[in-house]
Every structure is written in C-alpha cells, then in structure tokens.
Amino acid sequence: xxxxxxxxxxxxxxxxxxxxxxxxxxxxxxxxxxxxxxxxxxxxxxxxxxxxxxxxxxxxxxxxxxxxxxxxxxxxxxxxxxxxxxxxxxxxxxxxxxxxxxxxxxxxxxxxxxxxxxxxxxxxxxxxxxxxxxxxxxxxxxxxxxxxxxxxxxxxxxxxxxxxxxxxxxxxxxxxxxxxxxxxxxxxxxxxxxxxxxxxxxxxxxxxxxxxxxxxxxxxxxxxxxxxxxxxxxxxxxxxxxxxxxxxxxxxxxxxxxxxxxxxxxxxxxxxxxxxxxxxxxxx
Amino acid sequence: xxxxxxxxxxxxxxxxxxxxxxxxxxxxxxxxxxxxxxxxxxxxxxxxxxxxxxxxxxxxxxxxxxxxxxxxxxxxxxxxxxxxxxxxxxxxxxxxxxxxxxxxxxxxxxxxxxxxxxxxxxxxxxxxxxxxxxxxxxxxxxxxxxxxxxxxxxxxxxxxxxxxxxxxxxxxxxxxxxxxxxxxxxxxxxxxxxxxxxxxxxxxxxxxxxxxxxxxxxxxxxxxxxxxxxxxxxxxxxxxxxxxxxxxxxxxxxxxxxxxxxxxxxxxxxxxxxxxxxxxxxxxxxxxxxxxxxxxxxxxxxx
Numbered sequence: 001x002x003x004x005x006x007x008x009x010x011x012x013x014x015x016x017x018x019x020x021x022x023x024x025x026x027x028x029x030x031x032x033x034x035x036x037x038x039x040x041x042x043x044x045x046x047x048x049x050x051x052x053x054x055x056x057x058x059x060x061x062x063x064x065x066x067x068x069x070x071x072x073x074x075x076x077x078x079x080x081x082x083x084x085x086x087x088x089x090x091x092x093x094x095x096x097x098x099x100x101x102x103x104x105x106x107x108x109x110x111x112x113x114x115x116x117x118x119x120x121x122x123x124x125x126x127x128x129x130x131x132x133x134x135x136x137x138x139x140x141x142x143x144x145x146x147x148x149x150x151x152x153x154x155x156x157x158x159x160x161x162x163x164x165x166x167x168x169x170x171x172x173x174x175x176x177x178x179x180x181x182x183x184x185x186x187x188x189x190x191x192x193x194x195x196x197x198x199x200x201x202x203x204x205x206x207x208x209x210x211x212x213x214x215x216x217x218x219x220x221x222x223x224x225x226x227x228x229x230x231x232x233x234x235x236x237x238x239x240x241x242x243x244x245x246x247x248x249x250x251x252x253x254x255x256x257x258x259x260x261x262x263x264x265x266x267x268x269x270x271x272x273x274x275x276x277x278x279x280x281x282x283x284x
Numbered sequence: 285x286x287x288x289x290x291x292x293x294x295x296x297x298x299x300x301x302x303x304x305x306x307x308x309x310x311x312x313x314x315x316x317x318x319x320x321x322x323x324x325x326x327x328x329x330x331x332x333x334x335x336x337x338x339x340x341x342x343x344x345x346x347x348x349x350x351x352x353x354x355x356x357x358x359x360x361x362x363x364x365x366x367x368x369x370x371x372x373x374x375x376x377x378x379x380x381x382x383x384x385x386x387x388x389x390x391x392x393x394x395x396x397x398x399x400x401x402x403x404x405x406x407x408x409x410x411x412x413x414x415x416x417x418x419x420x421x422x423x424x425x426x427x428x429x430x431x432x433x434x435x436x437x438x439x440x441x442x443x444x445x446x447x448x449x450x451x452x453x454x455x456x457x458x459x460x461x462x463x464x465x466x467x468x469x470x471x472x473x474x475x476x477x478x479x480x481x482x483x484x485x486x487x488x489x490x491x492x493x494x495x496x497x498x499x500x501x502x503x504x505x506x507x508x509x510x511x512x513x514x515x516x517x518x519x520x521x522x523x524x525x526x527x528x529x530x531x532x533x534x535x536x537x538x539x540x541x542x543x544x545x546x547x548x549x550x551x552x553x554x555x556x557x558x559x560x561x562x563x564x565x566x567x568x569x570x571x572x573x574x575x576x577x578x579x580x581x582x583x584x585x586x587x
Contacts, residue, residue, distance in 0.1 A: 048471040048472070048473065048474075049442070049471055163334070192333035192334055192498065193333065193498055193499075193500070193539060193542045193543065194333065194538055194539060194542040195333075196542065196544075197541070197542035197543075197544070198542075200544075204555075219471060219472060220472070220544065221472065221546040222543075222544025222545060222546050223544060224548075225544070225545060225546050225547055225548040225550075225551045226544055226545075226548075226551045245548045246548050246549065249546070249547060249548050249549075259473060260472065260473060261546065262476075263472050263473035263475070263476040263477075264472055264546035265546055266476040266479070266480075266505070267472065267475055267476055267479070267499075267501045267502065267505065267546075
C-alpha cells in the first residue's frame with residue numbers, strides 16, 4: 001500500500017454529486033463521493049441495486065444517459081485533467097488514446113448485430129496505418145482475452161458467439177485503445193458460473209500483467225473478494241466505508257457493510273463444500 | 285417409502301431445429317431421458333448452467349409444456365390421463381415461483397386483489413374471512429398487511445414482489461412448489477432473506493420444493509437432494525452433502541471450483557493452489573493432473 005500511496009492517483013473523484021430530477025422530485029443518486037484509483041490498482045465499488053454505484057461509474061466516465069440532471073458537481077480528475085469539465089473532443093481523445101474504457105453487463109446490446117467481429121474491432125483500431133496492422137492487433141487482442149481461435153472468431157457475427165465469448169470480445173474492444181484503466185459495470189453478471197470464473201481470472205491476469213488499473217462495479221462480494229485490492233461500499237448514494245479488501249472482510253467498521261457481509265456469508269456458507277471446492281480445478 | 289408427490293420417468297423434450305432458409309432441420313434434445321422423484325417435505329435442487337434444460341424440465345413438471353416422450357405422475361397418477369377436474373386440483377397443489385417477480389404479478393392489481401382472487405376462486409375464503417386470511421398470508425412472508433395490501437407491484441421492491449409471489453403460491457396450501465431461479469433477480473441481502481423464508485415455510489408445512497438454480501451456494505443452503513444437469517442429461521444425482529462434498533463427475537467439480545467465495549483469504553489461497561497445480565502439471569506431465577485441468581469428457585464443448 002505504501003508504494004501505491006506514494007504515487008499520485010490515476011483517477012481521483014472529489015465530492016461528486018449526481019442529483020437527478022425524476023417526476024419533479026430530486027433523487028440524490030450520488031451524493032458527495034470521494035474515490036481514488038491508483039495505477040495498476042483494482043478498485044471495487046459494491047452496493048445493492050439503487051445504491052448509485054452504476055450512476056457514479058457513468059458520471060465518472062461521462063456516460064450518463066440522457067436524463068434530467070438537477071445537479072452534477074464535484075471533480076473527477078484523470079491524469080490531472082478534469083473529466084467533468086472536459087470538452088467533448090478532448091473526452092473522445094482521452095477515450096481513444098491511453099485513457100479509460102468501459103465494459104458493461106450485457107455484451108449483446110453493445111455489439112452491432114449486423115457486423116462481423118473483425119469490423120467492430122477495426123473501428124476501435126482506426127489509428128493503425130493499414131489493414132495488416134489492424135488484423136495483427138485484432139488477433140493479438142483476442143488472444144489477450146483468452147480467445148485462441150482468432151481467425152475463425154473474427155469472421156463471426158455476435159449472435160454466433162456464446163455469452164462468455166461475447167463478453168471477452170467486448171473486453172478486447174475495450175483494450176484496443178491501450179487504456180490505462182478499465183471501468184467494468186457488472187461484467188460477469190450475465191454469465192454462467194464457470195464462465196464467470198474464467199472471465200474474472202482473465203481480468204485478474206490483465207490487471208497483473210499489463211498493470212491495467214480497474215474499477216469494478218458489482219453487487220457480488222464474491223467477485224470483490226476474488227479480484228479487488230481496494231473496496232468502496234456504497235449505500236444510498238454515499239460511500240459508507242472504504243478499506244483494502246482484507247481489512248473490509250475481516251473487520252468491517254460500518255453496520256451496513258457488516259450486514260452485506262453477513263448476507264453474503266449466509267449465501268456463500270461452505271457447509272458441504274470447502275475441501276472439495278478447494279481441491280478442484282476449474283476449467284480454464 | 286411413501287409415494288412421491290411428483291415423479292418423472294424417461295422425460296424427453298426435443299425442439300425442432302430451424303435452419304436459416306427452411307432447410308433440413310435437426311431436432312435438439314433440451315431434456316434427454318430424465319428420471320426424478322420429489323417426496324413430501326423434501327427439497328430437490330436441479331443445478332445446471334444456461335442451456336442445460338433445467339427450465340424446460342421445470343415447465344414439464346408443472347404441466348405447462350408437454351414432453352416429447354416420457355411420463356409425469358402426481359402421486360402415481362399420470363398427468364396424461366388427467367381430466368379437467370384433475371388439472372384444477374393439480375394446478376392448486378403444485379405452485380410455481382418464477383425468477384422475475386415483476387412479470388409474474390399483474391401490474392394492474394393491488395396486492396390485496398392479487399391474493400383475494402386466488403382465495404375466492406379456490407373457495408378457500410369467504411368475503412368475511414378474506415381480510416384476516418390475507419393479513420396472515422402477508423405476515424407469513426414477513427410483510428405488514430396494513431402497509432402493503434393496497435399497493436401495486438410497481439410500488440414494491442424486487443424482494444417485496446417476490447414475497448408477494450410466494451404468498452400467492454402459499455395461499456392455496458400447495459403440496460409442492462416449483463421455483464425456477466427464485467433468487468437470481470434479487471439483491472444479495474434480499475436473497476438471504478427470501479432463502480430463509482423458503483426454508484421456514486417448507487419446514488413448517490411439510491412442503492415439497494423443487495429448486496432450480498445455477499447458484500451452488502443457494503442449493504447448498506437449502507436442498508436435501510441435488511440433480512446436476514448438463515445439455516439435457518443428468519450428470520450426477522444424490523444427497524446434496526454427498527454431491528457437493530464429494531462430487532463424482534468432472535462437471536460438478538468444475539462447477540464447484542468456479543463458485544466464488546466471499547472471503548479474500550480463501551480466494552487467494554485457492555489461486556495460489558491453482559497456480560502451483562498448473563505449474564507442477566506443466567512440469568511433470570502427470571497424467572492425473574493433466575486430466576483434471578482438461579475439460580470433462582462430455583458431449584459438446586464447454587465455453
């Protein structure tokens with residue numbers, strides 16, 4: 001931790017507020033959040049539905065849907081630039097070159113159903129000089145997300161891929177601009193358990209090998225335990241607790257965090273499991 | 285041994301495959317030769333990933349989908365031979381709970397109407413006994429009647445909606461509940477509450493419960509016996525403690541290994557063990573380790 005805190009954060013949010021106007025009422029979806037992501041760190045935001053975690057993620061990446069805002073304030077700095085105040089062109093530039101990329105829960109609704117995978121990856125690789133470079137980089141990206149049958153997959157349409165492959169393709173597209181940070185909103189919720197585990201391990205590998213910083217937005221404490229270094233617990237638009245993952249699970253300071261952990265342990269209790277689960281090898 | 289509430293024998297359901305331009309079609313077996321029994325007071329879990337045929341099986345058990353071949357029997361009586369009266373009784377005795385409570389409740393009906401319709405139609409209540417019965421039902425699922433009886437579904441949270449769906453199922457005093465992923469659309473803290481509710485209801489009323497889930501944590505917490513399905517077939521079946529504690533098939537083992545644990549220490553230990561196993565497997569080419577890290581010998585590829 002000391003090595004990390006000596007560096008300056010990659011992303012730093014201060015007093016971020018997102019208040020929405022819904023049917024004339026003001027809903028404080030995000031209400032004064034401070035958050036830091038250091039280079040190479042994997043940060044988790046956990047909370048239940050309605051806690052404001054996705055709204056926070058979208059506000060920080062300037063991807064808020066077209067809603068009526070009552071207030072959007074605070075600052076989000078990425079490498080020193082204020083994201084919230086950035087002009088659209090500068091924002092595009094940041095996304096395209098070594099900035100941050102986003103991955104969402106349902107890959108099917110973010111892939112174009114009428115285009116083969118190669119065309120869609122090529123869109124994210126327009127900065128490359130020629131088709132051969134694009135082809136090479138595309139195959140390289142697919143291999144990075146654990147898809148080895150690259151030549152075949154590039155010629156397929158999204159509907160011909162399984163859910164796990166689609167999510168891997170989405171992550172490959174997110175990696176195309178060579179980002180310093182990946183923001184993932186419930187990246188494995190739509191996937192089967194065995195595939196979920198594979199994708200989580202793949203994200204962990206990207207985090208370790210490429211030193212890629214990650215901001216993982218999830219409701220699943222199991223995923224947080226598996227992947228994250230630092231955890232922010234969100235409830236009612238506010239951060240109620242933040243700690244490194246071991247401290248948070250071992251000694252939660254906040255009552256809400258403790259109740260979330262108790263619920264997770266109730267569901268994750270290892271009554272019959274345990275030794276067998278530990279000894280078994282997942283399919284990778 | 286008494287007669288099971290519901291038993292299924294050699295159930296097969298195949299769907300005609302469609303090719304793009306109406307060319308030759310190949311049939312796909314969604315459920316492939318399944319046998320199972322559910323006894324009174326017992327919880328049977330059916331586990332599998334998407335595409336394993338578990339939801340199709342649930343619909344067949346509920347009599348909502350007709351199997352291509354095979355037989356479902358209620359207390360030994362084949363549902364194929366059911367009269368209209370038998371069906372009416374069956375529909376009352378075997379109640380479904382679905383994954384998405386919002387779509388299983390009528391959006392234009394208040395909670396009170398939803399429950400009173402069921403009670404009056406089944407002649408379980410008269411106008412006089414209706415209100416106390418609804419109050420009882422709501423309190424049995426942990427909701428305060430005064431606060432909730434005149435709400436519409438959209439005024440309820442997901443967990444409250446699922447409680448109403450459970451209250452509606454319980455209203456007719458069923459013998460068996462077939463729940464298809466009843467927890468997976470709910471928040472984790474709510475999941476734990478609904479799980480506790482199902483456990484207390486089934487033990488108080490000697491209910492049979494068929495729980496269809498992809499979540500081994502839920503299955504482990506609630507079920508007596510478990511069936512593991514893969515591509516329409518039963519891969520493994522037996523007492524939950526045995527199947528999850530000492531799985532016989534590679535597929536069950538891989539499901540267990542993919543189970544996330546809400547404990548960062550355990551997660552790290554497991555990763556280190558995996559890395560070490562992978563390293564030594566690569567080094568020694570040990571046949572047993574090789575086979576354990578490779579995909580199970582199953583029809584089709586896991587992806």
